[in-house]
Amino acid sequence: MTRFMALLCLVLAALPWRAQADSLRATGDLGVVVERASGALLIIDQSDHAAIGRVEGLGDLSHASVVFSPDERFAYVFGRDGGLSKVDLLTQSVAGRVLQSGNAIGGAISDDGRLVAVSNYEPGGVRVFDAGTLKMVADIPTGSKTIGLVDAPGRRFVFTLWDAGETWIADFSKGEAAVTPPKITRVQGIGRNPYDALITADGRRYIAGLFGEDGLTALDLWQQPPIPRRILAGYGRGEEPLPVYKMPHLEGWALAGERFVLPAVGRHEVLWIDSRSLEEVGRTRTHGQPVFAVARPDGQQVWVNFAHPLNDTVEVIDTPSGEVIHRLTPGPAVLHMEFTPRGHEVWVSVRDAGRIDIYDTHSFEKLGEVAAQNPSGIFFTARAHRTGL
Amino acid sequence: MTRFMALLCLVLAALPWRAQADSLRATGDLGVVVERASGALLIIDQSDHAAIGRVEGLGDLSHASVVFSPDERFAYVFGRDGGLSKVDLLTQSVAGRVLQSGNAIGGAISDDGRLVAVSNYEPGGVRVFDAGTLKMVADIPTGSKTIGLVDAPGRRFVFTLWDAGETWIADFSKGEAAVTPPKITRVQGIGRNPYDALITADGRRYIAGLFGEDGLTALDLWQQPPIPRRILAGYGRGEEPLPVYKMPHLEGWALAGERFVLPAVGRHEVLWIDSRSLEEVGRTRTHGQPVFAVARPDGQQVWVNFAHPLNDTVEVIDTPSGEVIHRLTPGPAVLHMEFTPRGHEVWVSVRDAGRIDIYDTHSFEKLGEVAAQNPSGIFFTARAHRTGL
Numbered sequence: 001m002t003r004f005m006a007l008l009c010l011v012l013a014a015l016p017w018r019a020q021a022d023s024l025r026a027t028g029d030l031g032v033v034v035e036r037a038s039g040a041l042l043i044i045d046q047s048d049h050a051a052i053g054r055v056e057g058l059g060d061l062s063h064a065s066v067v068f069s070p071d072e073r074f075a076y077v078f079g080r081d082g083g084l085s086k087v088d089l090l091t092q093s094v095a096g097r098v099l100q101s102g103n104a105i106g107g108a109i110s111d112d113g114r115l116v117a118v119s120n121y122e123p124g125g126v127r128v129f130d131a132g133t134l135k136m137v138a139d140i141p142t143g144s145k146t147i148g149l150v151d152a153p154g155r156r157f158v159f160t161l162w163d164a165g166e167t168w169i170a171d172f173s174k175g176e177a178a179v180t181p182p183k184i185t186r187v188q189g190i191g192r193n194p195y196d197a198l199i200t201a202d203g204r205r206y207i208a209g210l211f212g213e214d215g216l217t218a219l220d221l222w223q224q225p226p227i228p229r230r231i232l233a234g235y236g237r238g239e240e241p242l243p244v245y246k247m248p249h250l251e252g253w254a255l256a257g258e259r260f261v262l263p264a265v266g267r268h269e270v271l272w273i274d275s276r277s278l279e280e281v282g283r284t285r286t287h288g289q290p291v292f293a294v295a296r297p298d299g300q301q302v303w304v305n306f307a308h309p310l311n312d313t314v315e316v317i318d319t320p321s322g323e324v325i326h327r328l329t330p331g332p333a334v335l336h337m338e339f340t341p342r343g344h345e346v347w348v349s350v351r352d353a354g355r356i357d358i359y360d361t362h363s364f365e366k367l368g369e370v371a372a373q374n375p376s377g378i379f380f381t382a383r384a385h386r387t388g389l
Numbered sequence: 390m391t392r393f394m395a396l397l398c399l400v401l402a403a404l405p406w407r408a409q410a411d412s413l414r415a416t417g418d419l420g421v422v423v424e425r426a427s428g429a430l431l432i433i434d435q436s437d438h439a440a441i442g443r444v445e446g447l448g449d450l451s452h453a454s455v456v457f458s459p460d461e462r463f464a465y466v467f468g469r470d471g472g473l474s475k476v477d478l479l480t481q482s483v484a485g486r487v488l489q490s491g492n493a494i495g496g497a498i499s500d501d502g503r504l505v506a507v508s509n510y511e512p513g514g515v516r517v518f519d520a521g522t523l524k525m526v527a528d529i530p531t532g533s534k535t536i537g538l539v540d541a542p543g544r545r546f547v548f549t550l551w552d553a554g555e556t557w558i559a560d561f562s563k564g565e566a567a568v569t570p571p572k573i574t575r576v577q578g579i580g581r582n583p584y585d586a587l588i589t590a591d592g593r594r595y596i597a598g599l600f601g602e603d604g605l606t607a608l609d610l611w612q613q614p615p616i617p618r619r620i621l622a623g624y625g626r627g628e629e630p631l632p633v634y635k636m637p638h639l640e641g642w643a644l645a646g647e648r649f650v651l652p653a654v655g656r657h658e659v660l661w662i663d664s665r666s667l668e669e670v671g672r673t674r675t676h677g678q679p680v681f682a683v684a685r686p687d688g689q690q691v692w693v694n695f696a697h698p699l700n701d702t703v704e705v706i707d708t709p710s711g712e713v714i715h716r717l718t719p720g721p722a723v724l725h726m727e728f729t730p731r732g733h734e735v736w737v738s739v740r741d742a743g744r745i746d747i748y749d750t751h752s753f754e755k756l757g758e759v760a761a762q763n764p765s766g767i768f769f770t771a772r773a774h775r776t777g778l
Contacts (some may be wrong), residue, residue, distance in 0.1 A: 023412055023413060024412060024479045024480065026415070026416040026458075026460040026461050026462030026478075026479060027415040027416055027417055027460070027461065028416055028417055028457075028458075028459060028460045028461025028462070028770060028773050028774070029459045029460040029461075029502075030460075046459070047459055047460060047502070068417075069415075069417075070417060070418045070435070070436055070729075070730075070731075071415040071416070071417045071418040071419075071436060072415050072416065072417025072418075072461070073415030073417070089415075090413045090415060091413070111731040111732065111733040112731075112733045112734075113418075113436065153685075153686075153687040153689070153731065153732055153733070153751075154733075154751045155733070155751075173751055173752070202644070202646075202686075202687050202688050203687040204646070204687065204688070204689070222646075222689060222709055255591070257591075257593070257611075258665060276647060296542075297542075297591075297776070298542040298591050298592040298593065298776065299591050299593070300542070300593070300611060320611055340459075341459075341773075341774035341775075342459075342500040342501075342542065342774065342775070342776055343500065343542055344500045344501045344542070344543075344544070345501075362542075362543045362544075362562055363562070381417060382774040384417055384730075385417070385730035385731065385771040385774055386730075386731070387686070387687065387731055387732075
């Protein structure tokens with residue numbers, strides 16, 4: 001019996017240690033892939049080039065987007081069905097879920113990580129939730145479909161009204177969100193039917209694309225109140241010579257050197273925009289109608305994917321020369337590209353091949369692949385530390 | 390006995406689960422504070438405004454700096470005594486340590502997180518280590534004290550030779566570092582006695598400060614090979630009307646809107662530099678000789694601390710106007726300031742008060758404090774995702 005007890009003590013002593021060593025995992029190099037068809041997130045490890053788990057039961061994930069908590073532990077998933085899910089990347093489980101509206105598009109997390117906002121079509125408006133509990137702390141009806149929701153510095157959310165052509169800035173910097181309503185600044189005259197918007201990485205410029213007329217509208221959020229400025233008058237649907245298969249995404253209007261790059265609407269081109277004047281300074285001819293034109297974090301390259309039926313291809317543009325320097329064909333339906341935070345790799349979702357491809361962005365060598373079920377958006381946790389992503 | 394065994398089973402079943410729940414911790418909001426006098430790192434949690442542990446035995450930490458692994462789990466600490474320590478933030482222990490030279494200054498981690506480089510005074514040169522094992526994989530003697538070591542995109546390290554006035558670019562992109570020596574590009578004509586250098590956040594511009602003559606030297610790393618360009622001819626020791634108490638740090642030459650901000654040498658001023666032309670476009674008068682002038686991540690503010698004997702004060706400059714809009718006096722010997730990654734807070738080390746102060750950067754309200762032993766540098770894990778930090 002004494003020997004049995006001694007053995008038992010050894011077992012008891014060893015167990016917590018083993019469990020601890022097994023369960024320790026840092027979160028800075030994790031990410032998620034949206035598996036739209038199955039309503040699931042695949043959890044990925046960037047360093048290991050591997051999937052490490054799957055979390056299901058997240059509802060309709062068409063056009064889903066994801067933001068992360070500041071500790072890079074929780075992914076907030078915004079579903080098309082109005083579902084807001086909080087997924088724990090460490091326990092690989094759903095930590096919370098609310099069905100907050102009938103039809104939603106996108107969301108954002110405040111700079112302090114305390115508030116999560118969702119943009120709704122039905123009913124129109126923005127709802128804001130406590131990031132810890134998912135309890136609603138503010139309801140901002142707008143009487144309009146709401147699009148282009150982003151976070152801005154100073155615990156603010158910025159979003160735009162499709163029907164009214166207004167941009168609203170909701171400032172939560174004073175008091176507790178559940179008690180003190182946000183201060184709302186309404187900026188009129190944004191234009192007819194804004195369909196998407198972005199904020200630059202420094203949180204200064206908010207730019208809305210227009211469906212109902214040509215051009216884009218820029219706001220300088222350092223101005224109080226911001227004065228809308230129409231830019232790129234020729235940009236839009238109005239004069240396109242080609243049918244528009246898909247309105248391009250405005251997300252990721254990243255700075256490439258001294259210029260922004262923007263997918264043209266309905267043309268086989270990307271546009272280069274001077275980052276100061278916001279005027280067009282050049283175009284690059286591309287393989288197809290661009291969907292995403294994303295700058296590598298250092299800005300020296302821009303990677304572009306394309307609308308159906310040319311969506312098996314990705315082109316790489318060299319920023320200094322504006323030339324296409326590389327073309328690859330990962331496979332059918334390339335839907336999204338995500339760079340590692342310092343840009344040494346890009347992960348590419350190839351939906352109809354059921355694969356994520358991983359490329360070295362300097363040699364263009366394929367480094368690996370990860371199986372996924374109809375993957376669309378890829379989101380690395382490093383987004384937690386960025387504004388407007 | 391049966392009841393004893395049943396109880397035992399319950400205990401056994403419960404233990405692993407409890408250990409797991411206790412030990413789960415994400416790493417995106419962690420950080421470390423250098424406690425120079427005790428050769429220790431204080432581990433801090435940004436979300437909780439708290440210290441969560443201390444790791445000792447790290448040697449001489451005067452002028453120590455820290456970089457992080459891509460998963461934000463490990464801190465690599467570069468000590469003045471040539472010690473390179475790898476600290477595990479999850480187990481709060483030293484995961485590895487080598488005394489790699491007699492006298493070192495600073496280090497960097499490659500964009501893929503696989504290589505850690507250290508800059509040495511004695512013997513002069515750069516040594517490169519496997520980030521996993523801390524085994525040396527490359528030794529690059531330079532015959533000179535080596536300063537201004539930074540990482541650049543494409544698995545490169547850039548550093549400068551104090552004696553020879555040269556900048557070297559070591560390119561590790563081809564092959565395994567332990568087998569294939571790096572490709573070295575030597576750029577001559579940097580100037581007399583470069584004492585520190587920086588790389589801009591996009592990894593494009595490398596700028597060295599000169600001790601032996603006025604001005605700074607800029608390289609455009611998009612050029613092959615880069616051609617040195619002398620900028621800010623009046624900048625330096627040569628004409629200063631005041632004794633120089635401390636050469637300013639060049640780290641954190643962050644973009645504030647369309648300008649960089651730079652601490653003047655020996656003057657109570659910061660300089661504004663146009664980010665395109667690299668020419669001076671203005672100055673702001675400050676309380677003392679600036680040591681760090683650091684832009685909030687959105688660039689709308691610059692926070693400045695000062696050299697002895699005026700080092701109890703911090704000033705906040707509004708970028709658009711160039712005016713000092715706020716002054717605070719945290720206490721004796723304000724040595725460093727670190728912003729949370731999206732800029733809503735700044736953490737300030739007040740060495741002689743044994744405290745880290747936490748401020749809201751929008752209201753300037755003090756949010757909290759954390760006790761620390763003679764704190765100097767503060768480093769949040771979000772640096773893992775940035776170039777050149």
